[in-house]
Amino acid sequence: MANPGTPAFSMPPAEDETVRAQADVERRQREDAAARTLEAATIGSGGLTVKGGFIDLKEGSSLHVSGEAVFDGDVSLPAGSLNTPGGSIGAGQDITAGQDVIAVRDVKAGRHADVDQNLTVGGNATVTGDVTTQARVRAAGDIETTGTVGLLRSVGSRNYIVGTNYAGAWINVDGTIGISPSSRLFKGAIRDWSFDPQKLLQVQAKSFVYKQSPVPYQAERQVGFIAEDLDELGLSAFLFYDDTGAVQGINYDRLTVALFVLAQWQEQRLSAIEQRLSAAGI
Template sequence: MPFRSPQSDEQNLGLTLTAPVRAAIREFVASIVPTVIPIVQGSADRITALLGSYLLKTDATATYSPLGHKHAASDITAGGTTASGFTVGGDLEVSGGVTATGAVTGDAGTFPSALNSTGVYGRQLTSSYKAVYIDAGGNFGFSPSPRAVKTNIRPWQPDTDVLLRIVPSLYQYKAEFTERDRRAALPEDDPDHDDDYQVATMLGVIADDLDELGLEEFIFRDETGALAGVHYELLALALLPVIQAQEARLSTIEQHLGLPGKEQP
């Protein structure tokens, strides 16, 4: 009697089912697949979203490739920041404005257009203050004066007659008239509207006049070489050689007239 291998239940079932029954089963299975696939896919999407949320919220100290992930603006701004705040190790570029309710600190910063602070204008300094200057690179700083940081020190001997030809002037800035006209032309409900804008009258010296007198050390120029302004902080120094020269002339006149001279300290 030839050997016959045992058959599985599935094989036995397949032998006992009629063709119509097998066709019905195949049709039933085929109808289930389109329904199951969206359910499985939806579950996979939910798992992916949960993992992404977990990585963003619970593993925030991890380092990710810059090209490996990104955050929507709402993910960063919603709820604000906690603990020590938001830290950026490199440059942070912002296309719009940046507003801070607290202090903004750092080693350096570049502002190509302007740097503005209305609070600085009204801040009173009572001690430990320095005169702040701006160099050609737009950097703020002070000008040190100790002998230890200077070299080639020598007396300045200007022509005092030229210094006496410096004439103070009253003037008004053209830009002030432009601003006055702009404010007057605004609608009356605009906060900047002002029919009574007053153009200020200033007191100073004219850079062109100093340039004509050859007093180049008292003026500064822009990057094109055109006259830009006056070193007003240096004008007080110009008085010292003038006073000294006047004092020497008075002493000479007193000696000539036989008058008692000024006692030397």
């Protein structure tokens, strides 16, 4: 008992180690029970919000969303797959999956999409950075990489042999990949075309290396023409230009048309010479 006038106080009882351990066990049991309850839980229209945390999928697990899956940050599934059979997938940053990413509608990533297996999209795939996959990229709609240098790589295509019914792929000025058909079904206002074939004889072949080679000026030398040389000769029909109007490169496939015209011109000259020689009895 404290003496009169002396403030009474009492120290909190020291928590026994056994009591503390028991509390930890009970806490883990409650967390496990909550996780098991969530296995069959239905989330309503309000959705699922994780504040400051994350959704952790153990090895071999997948995330299956019947509607849309939208994430402000990264979507990372190191060993699983992401499947939204009824909606879209949207991520503010990266989409990374150890297996497949499948969406019936659209896939959008604020940065990169890195998928170890297949990326299958029923709608459009839009990625600000790079699209990287070890298997296939399939999209019923458009595949778009919108970064300053948006790359779409297909490393395995170097080992794939196409059949006889193939078409060359071309990149349009807006970055769209497509074909350039030659059938009359796709062409209008058709008329004969000619140019001064002697200009083509003034073009000098060059050898060079690309400045953006892995080791600048030390890569294997290439052969070809310089676009500016053709531009100076007025051969703009065989060139392509950037969005500022500066000459950028040569459409070498169009040069085959010029070579046909050149061959026809030379054939006409030879025929004329032969006729004169024949008339002269030579």
